[in-house]
Amino acid sequence: MNITNIFNSSVGKKFIMAITGMALFLFVVLHMIGNLQVFLGWEELNRYGAFLQGNIELLWPARIGLLVVVLLHIWSAIKLSAENRAARPVGYANYDPTAASYASRTMLMSGLIILAFIIYHLLHFTVQTKAINFTGRDFVKLEDAKGRHDVFAMMILGFQNPLVSAFYIVAMFLLFLHLSHGIQAMFASLGWKSPGYRSLISRFALIGSWAIFLGYISIPIAVLLGYGSGYLNEHGYLKGVLK
């Protein structure tokens, strides 16, 4: 028996789920740190944006890697959930999910809604489909004073729509739920949760998931409170010059 056996066994599929979950958690952390540069101003954020986009040789392997990780995460989720459902063909008339947290019981649902959000989010800010940003403006054409893609203006414009921001915040809340259980479960599934670390891991999961939630939602909230509108005015974005 060798390592490929993990694709067939229950514990093995949980390994895949946990390892890909860990990779995605790291991505979410890095992505948040990247995004938070919006608070350093347009200069910094646009430089960072140009830096990421400027290395095709790194950008595409990273994107493909991320896609593979996401697909494996989803594949194991679907496979495991189907098995779980099949394992109890006749349910209880009265079932009390003793000690099981709400987050732990709704991982599939929170995951699927986050997936829907990710698809929207990619169309919104990566592919920059004009029809779904609800500003009537083409994000691809935004350019800053130094001739770089104006990521800063795109973020501010994007989040000024309260509905877009609301969906974003709801999705981040579901991500918070997903992670509050997922981070702990990941350590348990990989067998890294020995008794000595149990409380440390729970605390890490709690703090980690809160930090991610607050970090991400701080951006749409700041924008809705007026952050960055001065910049848009200065550049005439609000008058629709670049339409």
Place this chain on the structure above:
Amino acid sequence: MNLTLRVWRQKDANDPGKMVEYPANNIIPDMSFLEMLDVVNEGLIAKGEDPIAFDSDCREGICGTCSLVINGVAHGGQRGTTACQLHMRFFKDGDTITIEPWRARAFPVLKDLVTDRGAFDRIVQAGGFVSVNTGGTPDGNAIPVGKVESDLAMDAAACIGCGACVAACKNASAMLFVSAKVSHLSLLPQGKVEKNQRVLSMVKQMDKEGFGNCTVTGSCEAVCPKEISLNFIARMNREYGMATLKGADIKGRSGD
């Protein structure tokens, strides 16, 4: 006390089954839950009806035969207690109590509240043992065992194999049971020798029986009458991972 019971009745394995209501009157609070069912059954027999079938053996919380989901909780919800050790004082006069069998594909209902838990036996047969050696009886204390390991092994060995973990898990996963059986052997020097093939074989059999997967909700630990810790599941996952990485084999090759 007077109670209303809603009990799962099912003639045999092929009957679809249904919930049936029975009054349980003049119940003494000091009766155990099973004694209460005995009283109800006597009433049913007197009326010429089929008594409610349920499993029991020791009735002192050590054999793991009793297996009732009471009000949605395996063994009824008193911490560290089997259904046979649950007493009627745990309930209030006038309560309605639902009683259902363990629900899992791997534990098919045979009649009413009785399920076939042979799946657990087959998992143990797959590797939950130390291979017998011939020769003279070894000297006691010839093999040193650390106090911590010995205590931990005893904690795992407390598992009575009742199946409440499976019944309580939203996924009907048997991970707590299997991890207890794997751990109580692999923690000790006699069992360590075969630990790689054991964990692989037992997990393989567990999967074959059609149990669900662990999502670490902790329901199993909460209902376990022997309070087996969720930590054993993490320990088994670790053992399984190591055995897999080493390329250990179910048939013999240890990987070490």
